[in-house]
Amino acid sequence: MLIVVSVYTDYLVPARSAAGAAATPFYHVTSWPGQIWNWAGNNLRTRDHLQGENDTLRAELLIHKGKLQQMASLAAENVRLRQLLNSAEMVEDHVLVAELIGVSPDPLMHKVVINKGLRHGVYLGQPLLDASGLMGQVVEVREATSQVLLVTDSTHALPVQVNRNGVRAVAEGTGDLHKLILRHVSNTVDIRVGDLLVSSGLGGRFPVGYPVAEVESVVNDPGKSFAEIIARPQAQLNRSRHVLLVLGEDQAALEPANE
Amino acid sequence: MNDSHNRMIITFSFLLAMLLSVYPLSGLWQWLRPQFVTLLVIYWALSLPQSMNVLMLWLLGCWVDLLSGGVLGQHALSLMLVVYVCLLSYQRVRSYSTGQQVIYVFFLVLLQQLINNWVHSLVGRETSSLLLALPALVSALAWPFVVLLMSSIVARYRVS
Numbered sequence: 036m037l038i039v040v041s042v043y044t045d046y047l048v049p050a051r052s053a054a055g056a057a058a059t060p061f062y063h064v065t066s067w068p069g070q071i072w073n074w075a076g077n078n079l080r081t082r083d084h085l086q087g088e089n090d091t092l093r094a095e096l097l098i099h100k101g102k103l104q105q106m107a108s109l110a111a112e113n114v115r116l117r118q119l120l121n122s123a124e125m126v127e128d129h130v131l132v133a134e135l136i137g138v139s140p141d142p143l144m145h146k147v148v149i150n151k152g153l154r155h156g157v158y159l160g161q162p163l164l165d166a167s168g169l170m171g172q173v174v175e176v177r178e179a180t181s182q183v184l185l186v187t188d189s190t191h192a193l194p195v196q197v198n199r200n201g202v203r204a205v206a207e208g209t210g211d212l213h214k215l216i217l218r219h220v221s222n223t224v225d226i227r228v229g230d231l232l233v234s235s236g237l238g239g240r241f242p243v244g245y246p247v248a249e250v251e252s253v254v255n256d257p258g259k260s261f262a263e264i265i266a267r268p269q270a271q272l273n274r275s276r277h278v279l280l281v282l283g284e285d286q287a288a289l290e291p292a293n294e
Numbered sequence: 295m296n297d298s299h300n301r302m303i304i305t306f307s308f309l310l311a312m313l314l315s316v317y318p319l320s321g322l323w324q325w326l327r328p329q330f331v332t333l334l335v336i337y338w339a340l341s342l343p344q345s346m347n348v349l350m351l352w353l354l355g356c357w358v359d360l361l362s363g364g365v366l367g368q369h370a371l372s373l374m375l376v377v378y379v380c381l382l383s384y385q386r387v388r389s390y391s392t393g394q395q396v397i398y399v400f401f402l403v404l405l406q407q408l409i410n411n412w413v414h415s416l417v418g419r420e421t422s423s424l425l426l427a428l429p430a431l432v433s434a435l436a437w438p439f440v441v442l443l444m445s446s447i448v449a450r451y452r453v454s
Contacts, residue, residue: 037356037367038413047366058360065317139363140316142324143411143419146363175363182363189419210421212321273320 048175055177062137062148062180073276128242129282130164131155135275136180143210145188147171149278152179157280160240164279168246168269169193169234173280185272186247187212195247196235197226203235204264206247212272215248217264222255224262232266242281300345303453307334307444308354316361325428328436331358332406335373336399337444339380340387342453346377365413372409376402392438400434 041047137148151157153176161173163183171191175182184191189210195217196203202224204217220226230250236243248266255262311330319327331354339346355370362369379402380387387398407426414420447453 038365038371038416041366051360051366054356055360057357061313061316061361064313069318137316138318138320140324140327141362141364141410142425143414143421144362144364148363190417210419 052175052177055175055180055182059148059177059180066136069276130279131157131282133163133278133280135278143189145171145185145191145208145210145212145272146174147183147185148180149183149280150180151280152177152181154179156282157181162241162245162281164245164281165270165275165277167271168248169241170270170272170275170278172240185212186270187215187268187272192218193241193247194235194237195232197250198231198233198246200225202226203237204232206232206266213267214251215266215268217266218261220262220264221260222257222262226250226253226262226264228253231269299451300342300453303447303451304338304342304345307338307447312358312361315358325425326432327429328433328440329403329406329429331369332373332376332403333399333433333437333440334444335377336380336402337440339377340384341444341448343381343384346381348374351377364410365417368410368413371413372406375409376406379405392441395441396434396437399437400430403430403433406430 037047131151133149133151135147136150139146139148149163157173157176159173159176163170163172169186171183171185171188173181174184185208186193186206187208187210189208191208192205194203195206204220204224204226206215207218209216217226217232228250231246232248232250234241234243234245234247246269248268250264251267252265253262254264308331311334314330315327335351335354351374352370355368355373356366358369358373359366383398387395390398404427407430411420411426
């Protein structure tokens with residue numbers, strides 16, 4: 036009975052997020068060993084090690100700063116071109132840093148728990164990123180934590196486009212942490228191995244332009260009506276500890292420009 | 295000993311089992327995790343069949359569902375079925391040798407996995423691979439150790 040109500044209706048959603056508070060202490064407790072490990076890693080280091088790390092970080096910062104210099108002029112150019120095309124301006128997204136405190140114990144379910152909730156302004160459907168790509172979206176908000184469905188869960192799908200030429204597709208999760216498939220892409224579409232797939236922003240849930248996956252293999256079987264395309268998620272879905280919640284409601288970018 | 299004492303030990307053991315069952319593991323290791331809550335439910339159903347309360351069991355199952363983030367009621371259903379089988383057969387199973395009990399536990403956990411997979415299939419998250427039997431196998435192999443640990447706890451705290 037309860038299962039049927041839970042699967043086919045939305046009645047239990049408020050009850051779930053309220054009762055979810057009973058589940059969070061477990062995640063907090065089980066995240067302690069990792070936190071202690073992190074703390075030890077941060078505090079019990081030799082001077083040489085820290086200096087080496089400092090040097091590499093400085094070098095990295097220099098490279099990023101160099102790239103950022105161009106970024107300013109590119110952004111300005113982008114705004115000018117958009118004005119010429121009469122389309123809406125891109126809104127810069129704001130982010131909230133969150134920490135991952137738990138992973139769903141069921142191997143068939145790709146869900147994680149983060150330490151930000153209703154209290155911090157998290158909302159249903161909010162996208163989650165890590166340093167290298169899109170991770171998933173919030174599916175359940177609790178008082179101080181929330182649950183995130185990863186892009187690789189077999190019930191998840193998101194609209195993407197190929198960064199090289201703008202071909203649109205839908206990337207579906209497979210239940211495998213390192214595999215996404217592109218659904219219903221015809222055999223003649225120009226997608227090659229190594230192409231970067233970025234979120235296309237269609238559907239209005241995910242913001243535009245975040246890297247999602249890299250195409251790993253393309254199989255064109257003449258006997259089948261669609262190509263079999265497998266992509267590997269960019270985000271470190273099984274490793275990231277610090278994640279970013281995108282706060283920017285870029286509805287402005289989705290609304291059609293005023294004629 | 296009195297009832298409330300028993301209930302406290304049982305509750306505490308389940309809290310510990312739930313902690314163990316959400317400890318973050320990655321990749322294939324998740325499949326190799328014994329189903330601690332199920333093992334404990336089987337243990338208590340076999341050793342203290344009169345302590346089993348359907349409502350408490352149902353609440354426990356719902357709690358596990360909240361922990362795993364799955365469909366609400368999934369574990370409630372599967373745990374109740376497992377306990378039903380246990381209550382039907384506890385008199386026989388108690389006299390089994392360890393090897394026979396391991397096989398018995400294997401099939402019970404497999405039953406639970408199959409029910410869970412069926413509920414997953416309602417959402418479209420089922421697997422068809424034989425990996426599904428892996429937690430059952432690991433749980434069955436963990437059974438003798440669980441019995442050893444629990445019977446020492448039962449003797450130490452005089453649960454009866």
